[in-house]
Amino acid sequence: MHGTIDSLxxxxxxxxxxxxxxxxxxxxxxxxEKKAAEKHEASKEEAPAAKQEKAEE
Numbered sequence: 001m002h003g004t005i006d007s008l009x010x011x012x013x014x015x016x017x018x019x020x021x022x023x024x025x026x027x028x029x030x031x032x033e034k035k036a037a038e039k040h041e042a043s044k045e046e047a048p049a050a051k052q053e054k055a056e057e
Contacts, residue, residue, distance in 0.1 A: 003015035003017035003018075004016045006021055012024070012025065
């Protein structure tokens with residue numbers, strides 16, 4: 001299931017998906033993925049650290 005978090009509290013999460021709001025028990029959610037742009041920025045930040053580790057070996 002993919003959607004945008006509409007609201008959340010200690011026990012519930014409401015996702016907005018395809019013009020509908022779906023309510024889930026917070027314990028039922030396995031994980032949250034970053035948006036593609038955030039993933040791209042994170043990979044650019046990790047790349048120099050990985051190169052430095054290889055150079056130190």
